[in-house]
Amino acid sequence: MTFATPDLMDAAPNAAVIELQFRNLGAHPRFSGRAVTIKCHEDNSLVKQCVAEPGDGRVIVVDGGGSLRQALLGDMLAAEAADNGWAGLVINGAIRDVDDIAVTALGVQALGVTPRKTDKRGEGQRDIVVHIGGARIAPGDYIYADNNGVVVSAEPLL
Structure with missing residues (x-):
């Protein structure tokens, strides 16, 4: 599937944009899928649980509160996510092992x-509405990410 987020926004100007300057760090610079949401702060226990499940082409959206102190994704979890069929992760926070993640068959924006x-405290919430960078993201929303940014829509744009 080929798309560009600027074209999606031109066609659907009421879609939301996450107004943060993410770095595109995964091997797949363009990815999309239905959202699974996680809210956590400096504890990736729920991310670890989530990537172990079948991804079915979905996107994990992690609201880490913008913290850059601790990584919410590393090489082992990224590899597991790719192996289990996740399209990618959008992380309002930090990751680590970027050289390994850059060659993992996964989209990652952080x-x-x-x-x-x-x-690992087992804290956080999953499958709730999160608010990141001025955008409201609900479980099941459509996520489209590329080098231009991240677009969120309740309806499919493709």
Whole structure:
């Protein structure tokens, strides 16, 4: 599937844009799918649980509160996500192991990088509405991500 988020916004100007400057860090610079949402702060326990499930081409949207102190995704979880059929992750926070993730068959957009892993406290929420960068993302919304940014829509745009 080929798309460009600027073209999607031209065709659907009421779609939402996550108004953050994400870095495109995965091997797939363009990815899309239905959203699975996670809200967590410096604890990637729910991300770990999620990537272990069948992805079916979906996108994990992680609201990490914008923290760059601890990575919510590393090489092992990224590899598991790719192996289980996830299209990608959009992370309002940091990742690590960027050289390995850059060659993993997965789309990954994040705010930044850090070498520090997260604590594992089992905290967070899943499958809730999250608000990131002025956009409301509900479970099941359509996510479209490329080098231009991330578009969110309740209806499919393709």
